[in-house]
Amino acid sequence: xxxxKRSPWVLHYxxxxxxxxxxxxxxxxxxxxxxxxxxxxxxxxxxxxDILAVTGSVNEKSRQVLLNLYEQMPNPKxxxxxxLCATSGCxxxxxxxxxxxxxxxxxxxxxxxxxAARPESIIDGILKACEILEEKYSQRKKTGYPAAxx
Amino acid sequence: xxxxxxxxxxPQHPVLPEPIHFDLVTEDERVVDAIPSISxxxxxxxxxxxxRDFIDFVHVADRICGLCSFMHSMGYCQAVEEIMGVEVPxxxxxxxxxxxxLSRIHSHIFWLGVAADAFGFESLFMQALRLREPVLxxxxxxxxxxxxxxxxxxxxxxxxxxxxxxxxxxxxxxxxRPQLEExxxxxxxxxxxxxxLSGVGYLSKEDAYTLGCVGxxxxxxxxxxxxxxxxxxxxxxxxxxxxxxxDGDCYARCLVRIRENFHSIDLIRxxxxxxxxxxxxxxxxxxxNGEYMSRIEQPRGEVIHYAKGNGSxxxxxxxxxxxxxxxxPAMIKILKGSEIADVPNIILTLDPCISCTER
Amino acid sequence: xxxxxxxxxxxxxxxxxISAELFAEGYRFVQVGCATLENSYELTYCYDKAYHxxxxxxxxxPDEEIPSISVIYPNAFLYENELHDLFGLNVRNIxxxxxxxxxRTAIKTPFxxxxxxxxxxxxxxxxxxxxxxxxxxxxxxxx
Numbered sequence: 151x152x153x154x155k156r157s158p159w160v161l162h163y164x165x166x167x168x169x170x171x172x173x174x175x176x177x178x179x180x181x182x183x184x185x186x187x188x189x190x191x192x193x194x195x196x197x198x199x200d201i202l203a204v205t206g207s208v209n210e211k212s213r214q215v216l217l218n219l220y221e222q223m224p225n226p227k228x229x230x231x232x233x234l235c236a237t238s239g240c241x242x243x244x245x246x247x248x249x250x251x252x253x254x255x256x257x258x259x260x261x262x263x264x265x266a267a268r269p270e271s272i273i274d275g276i277l278k279a280c281e282i283l284e285e286k287y288s289q290r291k292k293t294g295y296p297a298a299x300x
Numbered sequence: 301x302x303x304x305x306x307x308x309x310x311p312q313h314p315v316l317p318e319p320i321h322f323d324l325v326t327e328d329e330r331v332v333d334a335i336p337s338i339s340x341x342x343x344x345x346x347x348x349x350x351x352r353d354f355i356d357f358v359h360v361a362d363r364i365c366g367l368c369s370f371m372h373s374m375g376y377c378q379a380v381e382e383i384m385g386v387e388v389p390x391x392x393x394x395x396x397x398x399x400x401x402l403s404r405i406h407s408h409i410f411w412l413g414v415a416a417d418a419f420g421f422e423s424l425f426m427q428a429l430r431l432r433e434p435v436l437x438x439x440x441x442x443x444x445x446x447x448x449x450x451x452x453x454x455x456x457x458x459x460x461x462x463x464x465x466x467x468x469x470x471x472x473x474x475x476x477r478p479q480l481e482e483x484x485x486x487x488x489x490x491x492x493x494x495x496x497l498s499g500v501g502y503l504s505k506e507d508a509y510t511l512g513c514v515g516x517x518x519x520x521x522x523x524x525x526x527x528x529x530x531x532x533x534x535x536x537x538x539x540x541x542x543x544x545x546x547d548g549d550c551y552a553r554c555l556v557r558i559r560e561n562f563h564s565i566d567l568i569r570x571x572x573x574x575x576x577x578x579x580x581x582x583x584x585x586x587x588x589n590g591e592y593m594s595r596i597e598q599p600r601g602e603v604i605h606y607a608k609g610n611g612s613x614x615x616x617x618x619x620x621x622x623x624x625x626x627x628x629p630a631m632i633k634i635l636k637g638s639e640i641a642d643v644p645n646i647i648l649t650l651d652p653c654i655s656c657t658e659r
Numbered sequence: 660x661x662x663x664x665x666x667x668x669x670x671x672x673x674x675x676x677i678s679a680e681l682f683a684e685g686y687r688f689v690q691v692g693c694a695t696l697e698n699s700y701e702l703t704y705c706y707d708k709a710y711h712x713x714x715x716x717x718x719x720x721p722d723e724e725i726p727s728i729s730v731i732y733p734n735a736f737l738y739e740n741e742l743h744d745l746f747g748l749n750v751r752n753i754x755x756x757x758x759x760x761x762x763r764t765a766i767k768t769p770f771x772x773x774x775x776x777x778x779x780x781x782x783x784x785x786x787x788x789x790x791x792x793x794x795x796x797x798x799x800x801x802x
């Protein structure tokens with residue numbers, strides 16, 4: 151892992167998670183695990199965020215919210231699916247109101263396994279997301295800025 | 301008359317770890333009406349009883365909510381055991397009680413932290429979450445999981461805790477206590493915290509009762525209501541005292557939770573002193589035929605697990621009525637007439653657990 | 660450990676009267692539970708006073724209406740909206756009626772009779788027929 155030029159901010163959204171992964175996302179940002187030492191902080195505003203950490207599988211209603219949040223984030227952006235529910239649906243994949251993993255709705259860059267995902271693996275996942283973010287930035291420098299989507 | 305505005309609150313909001321949406325109708329700075337809208341987290345897990353048999357369903361019950369995970373599986377197991385007439389060994393009951401009380405401590409400390417974050421005291425939030433880690437370490441050593449424990453099963457518990465570990469838990473809690481006292485001291489005596497919480501979000505005793513409040517919310521308004529008094533599991537051998545405050549505001553709700561933390565530590569140490577030797581599970585034969593409503597006290601209040609079976613391995617119906625669902629009417633009542641700046645504070649002092657609520 | 664639980668069967672017309680009586684006696688409204696049976700619904704209204712739970716049960720056919728008790732117990736409105744959204748029951752005069760927008764689910768009324776599969780209780784095994792070994796042989800030959 152190299153050093154980053156930027157300090158990306160994380161936006162966290164709970165799309166039908168059971169709360170377990172949400173707590174672990176918060177815990178990974180607090181003193182014992184301390185994701186903040188990498189310059190990463192939790193933000194509540196999608197317009198300030200570079201990384202979207204989604205926990206939980208997606209249902210009909212949270213799907214619109216998730217898309218809305220994703221569209222509000224500035225480019226380039228990275229999506230991290232935290233926990234088994236976000237990757238596949240976990241025990242809930244047979245439920246009538248569950249669509250499945252987050253990748254049914256958004257393009258996911260990093261999958262973090264675990265039920266609930268451990269803070270260590272969340273930190274790993276978010277650092278991986280930072281690398282992808284760096285890559286996306288350098289890609290953009292090479293190819294030039296893509297025209298804004300209508 | 302001032303103009304009425306409708307302000308949407310949530311589902312994604314900086315102070316809320318979970319999505320809930322309110323339409324706040326305001327006049328100037330005052331909220332005159334609040335309309336909740338839920339189902340952002342609705343998964344429909346009650347319908348899973350069709351696909352998982354009653355033994356496997358414990359894992360789903362474990363994942364109803366992350367904060368009170370153990371309590372849900374415990375309540376579900378109790379309901380099924382009661383239908384099937386299974387006598388759980390005493391040691392298993394004590395172990396369940398110890399884990400349940402540890403869950404209460406970690407949930408309450410987490411709440412203290414998030415509440416501190418809501419009124420903008422970030423260093424207090426960090427301190428609270430740091431103090432929560434020793435409890436999670438105990439979970440990890442005794443069950444293998446930090447949040448979702450998976451320790452309960454129909455007929456007993458999956459793992460035993462040996463005598464050395466038990467005395468280790470006792471010592472660690474004794475070590476945690478002074479640190480927790482220091483943290484609580486800030487909540488109780490700090491001028492700015494007091495100023496932000498006392499007098500905000502008042503709920504009278506009568507309203508709390510008729511609106512069906514449960515848990516710390518009801519106890520902060522002076523109601524003596526604690527389901528541990530029914531004496532399920534090993535609570536009948538322990539000295540359980542409901543923590544009651546009479547002020548009914550956010551500060552009182554905060555005090556109730558702080559005092560419950562210390563009481564839980566006492567209960568765990570008492571349980572460790574009284575735990576008998578013996579087996580930790582019994583074999584379960586057959587399938588549930590009948591129905592039962594098991595009531596237990598979660599960190600947020602009374603939760604009801606209803607199970608109904610017709611003799612097949614798949615339950616006919618499982619329903620969970622969680623405390624937050626019961627507290628929402630009171631939440632609306634408090635929000636009416638409050639200042640818009642107090643809204644995040646009020647919502648958080650109810651300790652809403654949306655994942656439970658919407659299932 | 661068990662808590663005694665009695666369920667009183669009542670008619671749906673008695674519901675409001677009983678609720679009013681219990682309210683006057685100082686009971687707190689705990690929950691409405693609903694279970695889907697093969698061709699009817701089973702509603703259980705629970706009230707509690709001093710840790711004593713009283714349950715009343717109504718059996719309801721799919722096209723029947725029930726009166727709301729949210730006039731007496733204001734906190735009942737959430738449960739009644741839930742009955743409407745998840746079970747497709749008709750509840751009359753709810754104080755705050757969401758008209759089906761409280762739960763927005765992928766399929767409509769997921770717990771209604773059409774959508775719930777009832778588990779089959781185990782049937783007593785038929786007595787073992789005498790020609791058992793032969794029939795087994797035949798089967799193995801077929802394979």
